[in-house]
Amino acid sequence: MSLDALEQLTDALRRLPGIGRRSAERMAVKLASEPEKLAAQLCHALEVVRRDVRFCQHCGALTSSDRDPCAYCTDGNRDANVLCVVEDPADIQSIEETGTFHGRYHVLLGRISPLRGEGPNDIRLRALIKRVRTEGIQEVVLALNTDLEGEATARFIAALLHERGVVVTQPAYGIPAGSGVRFADVVTLERALTGRREV
Amino acid sequence: MSLDALEQLTDALRRLPGIGRRSAERMAVKLASEPEKLAAQLCHALEVVRRDVRFCQHCGALTSSDRDPCAYCTDGNRDANVLCVVEDPADIQSIEETGTFHGRYHVLLGRISPLRGEGPNDIRLRALIKRVRTEGIQEVVLALNTDLEGEATARFIAALLHERGVVVTQPAYGIPAGSGVRFADVVTLERALTGRREV
Numbered sequence: 001m002s003l004d005a006l007e008q009l010t011d012a013l014r015r016l017p018g019i020g021r022r023s024a025e026r027m028a029v030k031l032a033s034e035p036e037k038l039a040a041q042l043c044h045a046l047e048v049v050r051r052d053v054r055f056c057q058h059c060g061a062l063t064s065s066d067r068d069p070c071a072y073c074t075d076g077n078r079d080a081n082v083l084c085v086v087e088d089p090a091d092i093q094s095i096e097e098t099g100t101f102h103g104r105y106h107v108l109l110g111r112i113s114p115l116r117g118e119g120p121n122d123i124r125l126r127a128l129i130k131r132v133r134t135e136g137i138q139e140v141v142l143a144l145n146t147d148l149e150g151e152a153t154a155r156f157i158a159a160l161l162h163e164r165g166v167v168v169t170q171p172a173y174g175i176p177a178g179s180g181v182r183f184a185d186v187v188t189l190e191r192a193l194t195g196r197r198e199v
Numbered sequence: 200m201s202l203d204a205l206e207q208l209t210d211a212l213r214r215l216p217g218i219g220r221r222s223a224e225r226m227a228v229k230l231a232s233e234p235e236k237l238a239a240q241l242c243h244a245l246e247v248v249r250r251d252v253r254f255c256q257h258c259g260a261l262t263s264s265d266r267d268p269c270a271y272c273t274d275g276n277r278d279a280n281v282l283c284v285v286e287d288p289a290d291i292q293s294i295e296e297t298g299t300f301h302g303r304y305h306v307l308l309g310r311i312s313p314l315r316g317e318g319p320n321d322i323r324l325r326a327l328i329k330r331v332r333t334e335g336i337q338e339v340v341l342a343l344n345t346d347l348e349g350e351a352t353a354r355f356i357a358a359l360l361h362e363r364g365v366v367v368t369q370p371a372y373g374i375p376a377g378s379g380v381r382f383a384d385v386v387t388l389e390r391a392l393t394g395r396r397e398v
Contacts, residue, residue: 003263005251009244015237016226027215029289031245032252032261033308038214043245045208046230046238052204053231062231064202090228109232 006032017090055089060107060124062089072105079103081138085128085157087111087145095143103141106131111144111153125157132166139167146173205231216289254288257330259306259323261288271304278302280337284327284356286310286344294342302340305330310343310352324356331365338366345372 006028013024031039056063056070063070072078072092082103086092087110095101110123131137140161144150158168173191175184184192205227212223230238255262255269262269271277271291281302285291286309294300309322330336339360343349357367372390374383383391 003252003261005244005247005263006261009241009248012237012241012244015240017229018222018225023217025292026217026289028248029261029287029292030216032248033254033288035249035252038211039245039249041214042208042211043242043249045204045211046242046245048204049208049227049231050234050238050242053202053234055232062202062205062228064204088228089232090225093224093228 055107055109059105060089060109060127061092061105077102081136082141083128083131083135083137083139084141084143086143087150087153091143101141103139108144108153111149112156113149115149120156123153125160128157129160129164132161132164137166139169142168142170254306254308258304259288259308259326260291260304276301280335281340282327282330282334282336282338283340283342285342286349286352290342300340302338307343307352310348311355312348314348319355322352324359327356328359328363331360331363336365338368341367341369 009028009031010021010024013019013027014021019027031042052064053062054065054068055061056068056073058069058073061070061072079102082101083106084095084101084103085106085108086095087108089107089109092105092107095105106124106128108123108125108128110118112118112120112123128140132140140157142154142157144154154170161168173188173195175181175188175192181189208227208230209220209223212218212226213220218226230241251263252261253264253267254260255267255272257268257272260269260271278301281300282305283294283300283302284305284307285294286307288306288308291304291306294304305323305327307322307324307327309317311317311319311322327339331339339356341353341356343353353369360367372387372394374380374387374391380388
C-alpha cells in the first residue's frame with residue numbers, strides 16, 4: 001500500500017526531535033485511524049501555537065503574542081545581572097527544571113555553523129552584545145551545546161565579551177549523573193579529569 | 200512561563216503512541232520555534248490525511264478516498280482464502296514488514312473491552328462473520344494483542360468461527376528473538392514451554 005498522504009505525514013513527524021522512521025509511521029497510522037479525535041485536535045493545537053506563540057523580542061524565548069517581552073524578562077525576582085545564553089528556546093525549559101538558575105536568558109536561535117552557512121549575523125549575537133552593554137550585565141553563562149559547533153560558538157562569544165570586561169562562565173563539563181568512568185567517552189573523561197575538584 | 204498554547208499542543212502530542220510528557224514538550228517547543236517550517240507543514244500533512252485517508256469499507260485497513268476497497272482487498276496475488284484479523288490498522292504494517300503473510304486482512308478497529316464499555320457490536324466483528332460466510336475463507340489468523348482483553352477477544356471470535364467450520368489459528372507465543380529464558384516473564388515462558396517444538 002502506498003498512501004502518499006500517510007507518507008507525507010510520516011515525513012513531517014520525522015522532522016520532530018527524537019522521532020525516527022518507525023515511531024513516525026506508528027504516529028501517522030494512529031493519527032489517520034482517529035482523524036477526528038487525534039488529527040483534528042493536533043491540527044487545532046498547531047494553529048493556536050502558530051497564532052499565539054512568538055519569540056520574545058528582547059531575549060528570544062517563546063512567549064505569547066500578548067506578552068512581549070516575556071515573563072522571564074519582566075520578572076522582577078530574577079537577577080537581571082546574570083544572563084544565560086542558550087542556542088534554543090527548548091534549552092530554557094531544561095535549565096528551569098533544575099531550579100538552580102535565577103538570572104535571565106538570551107536565546108541565540110541558532111549557532112555559528114560554517115557547514116550550514118550560518119555565521120555570527122545569523123544568530124541573535126548582536127542583540128546579546130547590546131544587552132551586555134546596556135543592561136549592566138555582570139556575568140554571562142554560556143550554556144551552549146557541548147559539541148564542536150557549540151564549543152566554537154561559545155569561544156567566539158567569550159572572546160567578544162571578554163573585551164567588554166564581563167565575567168563569562170560555562171556549566172561544568174564532566175561525567176553525567178547515574179553513569180561512571182567506564183561509560184564516559186574520551187573527551188568527556190578528559191574534561192572531567194581536567195576539571196577535577198577537591199571533595 | 201505558562202504558555203497555554205504550548206501546553207495544549209503538548210497534550211495533543213502526548214496522545215500519540217510512544218510519546219511521553221518529556222518528548223511531547225520537546226516536540227511542542229520545536230514546533231513553536233519553527234512555526235513555518237515545522238508546524239505549518241505538519242498541519243498541512245494532517246489536513247491531507249484527514250481529507251484523503253479513510254478506512255477500507257471492506258477490510259478496515261487505511262486507504263485513500265479514491266481507492267476503496269483498498270489495495271490489499273483488490274490485489275489478485277494475495278490468497279483470498281486466508282484472512283488475518285488484527286485490532287488496529289497499524290498492525291498490518293508490522294505484519295507486512297515480515298513478508299511472511301500473503302493473505303488478506305480484516306481490521307476490527309478495536310477489541311472487546313468491558314472496562315471501556317466496548318462490546319462485540321463496537322468492533323467490526325459482524326463484518327468479519329459475513330466475510331467468512333460469503334468469501335469462502337478457509338483459515339482465519341487471529342493476530343490480536345496478547346494481553347488479557349486481546350486474548351479474551353480472540354477466544355470469543357474463535358468460538359464464533361469454529362461453529363462455521365473454518366480453521367482458526369493464532370501466531371505462536373514464545374520467547375522473542377534477541378532475548379532469553381532469563382528475560383521472559385512467567386506467562387511468556389509458560390506459553391513457550393507448552394508450545395515447544397521438535398528441532
